[in-house]
Amino acid sequence: MTDASLKAVSTPSIPDEPRTTAKTELAREQLIRYSRQLRLPDVTAADQQRLLNTRVALIGLGGLGSPTALYLASSGIGHLTLCDGDNVELSNLHRQLLHSMADLGRNKCDSAQDRLRSINPVLSITKVPEYLAGPVLDTTIASCDLVVDASDNFPTRFAVNASCARHLKPLLSGSVIRMEGQASMFRHDLLHAPCYRCLYSPDEDNLFGSCDGEGILAPVAGIIGTIMATETLKFVLTGQSSLDGQLLQVDARQLNMKLSLLRNDPSCPTCAARRTSP
Amino acid sequence: MKVKVRYFASLRDKIGRSDEQVSFDGASATVSDLWTKVSNIPASDSILVAVNMEYTNMNHKLKDGDEVAFFPPVTGG
Numbered sequence A: 001m002t003d004a005s006l007k008a009v010s011t012p013s014i015p016d017e018p019r020t021t022a023k024t025e026l027a028r029e030q031l032i033r034y035s036r037q038l039r040l041p042d043v044t045a046a047d048q049q050r051l052l053n054t055r056v057a058l059i060g061l062g063g064l065g066s067p068t069a070l071y072l073a074s075s076g077i078g079h080l081t082l083c084d085g086d087n088v089e090l091s092n093l094h095r096q097l098l099h100s101m102a103d104l105g106r107n108k109c110d111s112a113q114d115r116l117r118s119i120n121p122v123l124s125i126t127k128v129p130e131y132l133a134g135p136v137l138d139t140t141i142a143s144c145d146l147v148v149d150a151s152d153n154f155p156t157r158f159a160v161n162a163s164c165a166r167h168l169k170p171l172l173s174g175s176v177i178r179m180e181g182q183a184s185m186f187r188h189d190l191l192h193a194p195c196y197r198c199l200y201s202p203d204e205d206n207l208f209g210s211c212d213g214e215g216i217l218a219p220v221a222g223i224i225g226t227i228m229a230t231e232t233l234k235f236v237l238t239g240q241s242s243l244d245g246q247l248l249q250v251d252a253r254q255l256n257m258k259l260s261l262l263r264n265d266p267s268c269p270t271c272a273a274r275r276t277s278p
Numbered sequence B: 001m002k003v004k005v006r007y008f009a010s011l012r013d014k015i016g017r018s019d020e021q022v023s024f025d026g027a028s029a030t031v032s033d034l035w036t037k038v039s040n041i042p043a044s045d046s047i048l049v050a051v052n053m054e055y056t057n058m059n060h061k062l063k064d065g066d067e068v069a070f071f072p073p074v075t076g077g
């Protein structure tokens, strides 16, 4: 595949169809490609087809989004909507494994698309090369089956959570900093499930550091990102995740993991809005 | 009343210990009372807390024997 052929199909925000060869040839290639996961009792051919038919919106193509995207693409999540307004910088490369030296200065969606297609060429990829807000955020969320939030800031996380509530979309949310991380599945598709806003309040941001300011040990992003990919696949395969309504806290400094049960906050405005949404 | 307290991740580094037993004279105390007793960091919604592995808030009333875990917020990606 040449660079020119990639550019020809990479119009922003418009899904490009998978390039199909003869149908039997594609099926055979896929049987071989996915043979090691099709050996699992958990993944039948129909399950694999379900993965291929699923659309995941991935918000953020950084330290968390990289491992998540790589595993979702390689496992055969067939439709990915990639969202990130950032361009690739040298300081990203120690942990953001989607991107490489040749990508410096490129938008992360373009870079990610090339990398993911190099692994699995038949993926349908939609690119949203901007910071999600307003109508674009809602269109993006509404069009997918599941949202994976791997963004790096508080305002985006609240906006994504609120949009998932409006559109009743399950939201798998992960975060990472220093040598610690968190992950949760917020089941906006269920009436009484807790949400991100039940967990965090937007008025309190004084203690919230960024990876730029506080630093991060690269593979810790890998730990959380691969947990997010695993839970996404489990959710598509079984309809639930082990993180449904749970907060996973990972402390890599002591290799400690802790699950806490989350409760719906009766005063949560986002959950209140979800209960009245059509 | 006695509770067991655990500090997670970077909060453990800030507080300087990973766990401890804390005793209260009275029969009732909230998570907020506990936090004021163990830490100089201002009580704030930004500190996450779970009691007996269930996420809760600073107003939660503690019982004898509770296990309380404090952890820091995380938002990076």
Ligand SMILES: [Zn+2]
Residues within 6 Å of the ligand: A194, A195, A196, A197, A198, A199, A264, A265, A268, A269, A270, A271, A272
């Ligand atoms: Zn809520």
